[in-house]
Amino acid sequence: MADTDWRNQTTVIVFILLGFGKLPDIQILLFLLFLVIYIATMATNTLSMVLVVTDRHLHTPMGTLSSLETCYASTILPRVLASLLTEDRTISVSACFTQMYFFGFLAATECYLLVAMSYDRYLAICKPLHYSTLMNTRFCLQLAAGSWVNGCLTIAIFILFLSQLIFCGPNEIDHFYCDSIPLMELSCSDTHLVILMDFFLVCVFSLPPCLLTLTSYVCIITTILRIPSSTRRKKAFSTCSSHLIVVTVFYRALMIVYLLPKHESLQELNKVLSLCYTVLTPLVNPLIYSLRNRVVKAALSEAIRKCGFQKTMQRLRDNNLT
Numbered sequence: 354m355a356d357t358d359w360r361n362q363t364t365v366i367v368f369i370l371l372g373f374g375k376l377p378d379i380q381i382l383l384f385l386l387f388l389v390i391y392i393a394t395m396a397t398n399t400l401s402m403v404l405v406v407t408d409r410h411l412h413t414p415m416g417t418l419s420s421l422e423t424c425y426a427s428t429i430l431p432r433v434l435a436s437l438l439t440e441d442r443t444i445s446v447s448a449c450f451t452q453m454y455f456f457g458f459l460a461a462t463e464c465y466l467l468v469a470m471s472y473d474r475y476l477a478i479c480k481p482l483h484y485s486t487l488m489n490t491r492f493c494l495q496l497a498a499g500s501w502v503n504g505c506l507t508i509a510i511f512i513l514f515l516s517q518l519i520f521c522g523p524n525e526i527d528h529f530y531c532d533s534i535p536l537m538e539l540s541c542s543d544t545h546l547v548i549l550m551d552f553f554l555v556c557v558f559s560l561p562p563c564l565l566t567l568t569s570y571v572c573i574i575t576t577i578l579r580i581p582s583s584t585r586r587k588k589a590f591s592t593c594s595s596h597l598i599v600v601t602v603f604y605r606a607l608m609i610v611y612l613l614p615k616h617e618s619l620q621e622l623n624k625v626l627s628l629c630y631t632v633l634t635p636l637v638n639p640l641i642y643s644l645r646n647r648v649v650k651a652a653l654s655e656a657i658r659k660c661g662f663q664k665t666m667q668r669l670r671d672n673n674l675t
Contacts, residue, residue, distance in 0.1 A: 365520040372529035384437040391430040397639040398423040417497045422635035425459045449531040454512045462504035464562045469496040471569035555611040563604040
């Protein structure tokens with residue numbers, strides 16, 4: 354009987370992302386803010402990627418983070434910017450599922466990539482004499498590839514199940530991007546299996562990585578406390594604390610949004626928390642993990658020096674020709 358009711362209703366062909374429509378007076382301000390964030394995100398991550406490609410010493414799990422963050426930011430922000438500028442909030446069903454796939458795939462990959470990076474830091478600080486042996490190029494590639502393949506295949510299976518749901522109205526998604534939870538609330542078919550699967554995947558991709566990352570940093574902090582030099586100890590604490598803050602905010606926001614019971618009163622709070630891992634994380638991560646890293650700074654200085662030297666030589670050649 355229920356199947357007959359679905360067939361008698363019009364199937365949804367577009368969704369409407371309500372986004373920040375409840376704040377009409379600051380749409381231009383939000384557009385400018387997100388535009389600046391997107392430009393800064395792309396600039397910092399592109400710089401990090403160039404340095405990783407040109408310097409073999411940066412071929413670590415950290416080296417793949419910038420490419421991931423570039424894709425991550427481009428999955429969400431361009432659509433948000435277009436919506437704020439044109440006030441066109443419609444998105445086709447296929448585009449919605451595509452955005453959801455890439456967002457989920459990249460978020461899941463980042464969860465485990467952060468674990469690999471914390472393990473990399475653990476070996477560098479706690480076992481420096483064995484670092485080059487344990488964290489060799491082959492093992493780095495295995496960690497990075499495992500994170501990407503795991504996220505890609507798992508989310509593909511989930512989206513396949515999600516795409517089997519029937520949507521027959523309403524079609525308004527109370528979010529600024531296509532997310533699984535508000536989308537499932539619009540379905541007029543049975544969503545119990547998909548909701549359970551969504552909860553299970555969030556648990557698998559957030560709880561174990563979070564615990565493993567925190568464990569790594571506990572070991573790191575314990576080792577730092579044994580450093581005799583107060584200057585080196587303070588510098589190491591500064592670096593690790595910034596890493597730990599970013600990781601904690603990322604995982605905690607994910608858990609609050611996806612694991613806590615859903616209430617209407619928390620919908621706006623969930624939007625704000627979603628900004629933490631969709632907008633702020635891609636901006637902050639290259640600054641915290643890459644551009645503040647000692648090896649990355651050295652690579653950047655070397656690149657600038659070479660660039661200046663090449664320009665000087667070119668000017669000398671031009672002067673000689675004239």
